[in-house]
Amino acid sequence: MRYLFRTEYRQDTSLARHGGDFFWYGLLLVAMIVIPMLMGEFYVGELGGVFIFAIAGVGLMLLVGYTGLISLGHAAFLGIGAYVNSVLLAKGVPFVITLPVAGLFTAACGAAIGLPTLRMSGLYLAIATLAFGSIVGTVFQKWTSVTGGFDGFPVPTPTILGFGLDGATGIYYVSLVVLIFVLWVTANILRSPMGRAMVAIRDSEVSAQSMGINLARYKALAFALSAGMTGLAGALFAHYVRFLAPDAFDVLLSVQFVTIVFVGGLGSLHGAIFGAIFVRLLPQFIAIVRDDLPFGIGRLPGLEPSLFGLVLVLVILFQPGGINGLWLKLKHWFTAYPFKRQTSSRRQKSYAKSERLR
Amino acid sequence: MEDAARLLQLVVNGAAAGCIYGLIALGFVLIYKATEMVNFAQGDIMMLGGFVAYSLIAHYGLNYWVGALLAIAITAAFGFALDAVILRRVIGQPQFAVVMLTLGLGFIFRAGAGIGWGYDSVGFNTPFTNKTATIGQLVLGQDNLSIIVGTVLLCGVLYVFFSKTRLGVAMQASSQNQLAAYYMGIPVRTVFSLIWAISAGVAAVAGILLSPVSMIDVNMGFLGIKAFAAAVIGGFGSIPGSLVGGVVVGIVEQLAGYYLPAGFQEVTSNVVLLAMLILRPQGLFAELSGKRV
Numbered sequence A: 001m002r003y004l005f006r007t008e009y010r011q012d013t014s015l016a017r018h019g020g021d022f023f024w025y026g027l028l029l030v031a032m033i034v035i036p037m038l039m040g041e042f043y044v045g046e047l048g049g050v051f052i053f054a055i056a057g058v059g060l061m062l063l064v065g066y067t068g069l070i071s072l073g074h075a076a077f078l079g080i081g082a083y084v085n086s087v088l089l090a091k092g093v094p095f096v097i098t099l100p101v102a103g104l105f106t107a108a109c110g111a112a113i114g115l116p117t118l119r120m121s122g123l124y125l126a127i128a129t130l131a132f133g134s135i136v137g138t139v140f141q142k143w144t145s146v147t148g149g150f151d152g153f154p155v156p157t158p159t160i161l162g163f164g165l166d167g168a169t170g171i172y173y174v175s176l177v178v179l180i181f182v183l184w185v186t187a188n189i190l191r192s193p194m195g196r197a198m199v200a201i202r203d204s205e206v207s208a209q210s211m212g213i214n215l216a217r218y219k220a221l222a223f224a225l226s227a228g229m230t231g232l233a234g235a236l237f238a239h240y241v242r243f244l245a246p247d248a249f250d251v252l253l254s255v256q257f258v259t260i261v262f263v264g265g266l267g268s269l270h271g272a273i274f275g276a277i278f279v280r281l282l283p284q285f286i287a288i289v290r291d292d293l294p295f296g297i298g299r300l301p302g303l304e305p306s307l308f309g310l311v312l313v314l315v316i317l318f319q320p321g322g323i324n325g326l327w328l329k330l331k332h333w334f335t336a337y338p339f340k341r342q343t344s345s346r347r348q349k350s351y352a353k354s355e356r357l358r
Numbered sequence B: 001m002e003d004a005a006r007l008l009q010l011v012v013n014g015a016a017a018g019c020i021y022g023l024i025a026l027g028f029v030l031i032y033k034a035t036e037m038v039n040f041a042q043g044d045i046m047m048l049g050g051f052v053a054y055s056l057i058a059h060y061g062l063n064y065w066v067g068a069l070l071a072i073a074i075t076a077a078f079g080f081a082l083d084a085v086i087l088r089r090v091i092g093q094p095q096f097a098v099v100m101l102t103l104g105l106g107f108i109f110r111a112g113a114g115i116g117w118g119y120d121s122v123g124f125n126t127p128f129t130n131k132t133a134t135i136g137q138l139v140l141g142q143d144n145l146s147i148i149v150g151t152v153l154l155c156g157v158l159y160v161f162f163s164k165t166r167l168g169v170a171m172q173a174s175s176q177n178q179l180a181a182y183y184m185g186i187p188v189r190t191v192f193s194l195i196w197a198i199s200a201g202v203a204a205v206a207g208i209l210l211s212p213v214s215m216i217d218v219n220m221g222f223l224g225i226k227a228f229a230a231a232v233i234g235g236f237g238s239i240p241g242s243l244v245g246g247v248v249v250g251i252v253e254q255l256a257g258y259y260l261p262a263g264f265q266e267v268t269s270n271v272v273l274l275a276m277l278i279l280r281p282q283g284l285f286a287e288l289s290g291k292r293v
Helices: A019-038 A041-066 A074-090 A095-117 A122-142 A168-191 A193-203 A205-210 A215-241 A251-264 A269-292 A294-299 A303-318 A322-335 B002-035 B042-059 B064-085 B095-117 B142-164 B166-176 B178-183 B188-210 B218-234 B239-259 B264-279
Strands: B132-135 B138-141
Touching (some): A019 A168, A041 A074, A041 A168, A041 A193, A041 A215, A041 A269, A074 A251, A122 A251, A122 B095, A122 B218, A251 A303, A251 B095, B002 B138, B002 B166, B002 B239, B042 B064, B166 B188
């Protein structure tokens, strides 16, 4: 067990809780920097994909895990970010500008869709974003003069300060930097009054409102931030896939993003990373075991979406804490050894909360 | 005259499609009113209902009416079991957990139907397939008319059920105030499962009525997204509202398909939904006015 003693005021504002945090996160960072020098191109590319999904996952975590709203249209924001970035790059704008512009533009789209729908209950956001995602998908397909329609859109190679980022390694490092930036921003937001307001809204809208929190403002802000981070992920995603097809940004991708948040563990930034690893590795895992599965299960056409659905259902029913919750339980078992009891992690009994007035 | 007949034809076709959206939306609304859950798998339950009817009628050679009734009963039993076994466990979890749970269930149903019935489109013979009725100058497909008539009949049955029978009144009571319903001796949990059963049954009716117009296939559950537009227009909590909303969406969609360039028809329902949320988010038939503290 570790007991934290406060000896300095600086401890209260520091992001790391104690020296151990510095050590382990530093070690992780060093490992991430060294990995491309040790591993093959394929693994570096896959890990870059995990980073990109983790960026979107952190964005969605802010919305779902901390503000308690759900979006089923984040694939559309990923697509908007991807297309804005690629179209601007093709027009000759440098990557250092297109990347933030993609994020800001997507955030503006998020605010535009969030402001009208968030006046109602959070449920309407889920429905509205579902509709929005389908509209945006159709726009990508039909607006051929900009997006190239079903012919696709080849993404130009980005350059930073004269270095061309053509291989998987370049995108890997850019994604790593953006991921760290996004994590840093989110961690800071969560410690600020804004983050506290979001958590208050998640736990009870009525009590948040009675504490003087402007519900619509903070919800729209959370949604815009979340969309913006997904837009950043989209800009990187464009370089990850190198060729944009309009049908890549469908509802299934949105569901994958939400799976990141649920499987990783609601309400924790670690969860967003764990979830991204899971969601990126599951298709690879399916591809490996596909031929060995009995009864021809591996050859079923809808295997991947249904497995995502199944995992989602099982996690919500039996492990609402997600992977992060499992990790915390494991850690508790070790730190409290041998005093772990059955009741230590028993779920609180919950009751139906009504949102109605009658 | 030609134009007027054409327009009327479009309106009738739209109303028929709209009745289907309305029936799915009715399923959402019934469940939402009672349990404040939104069932994102409603469209997939309709798909299952359609497939069960297909099995009974085309495979086992049952009479259309017998097969349809049996399919509705089986789907309703499935809905009951779904609530009793799965959905009841998540009561008290945040609303978005239920959204994701039903969405995940929808994916599983789709895969299950794919395994059970295959991924090809199927259809079965109904008494209405490929028959027309002529009213004046108007030539209407009996399949479309059967949808409209079936919807109206079903609504009549549901109206009588909810207002006249003991069970229907008990359901209304439990939707309005769970605690008070418990105190009055209503078995609220069973009643909620029964509401899920009714909602699944209504979805099965939609699937069966739809089958002469469009084939049954695994992806037919995506109609559920259009039904959201219907439910939101109706105010998400009003039973007549959801039907009116469905008909509005259906007609607008048909007209958009005729007068606007290709590609607009598929997004019309979504555009209508977003426009509705911006202009009048509480819907045409608002019932929910505020929040309980």
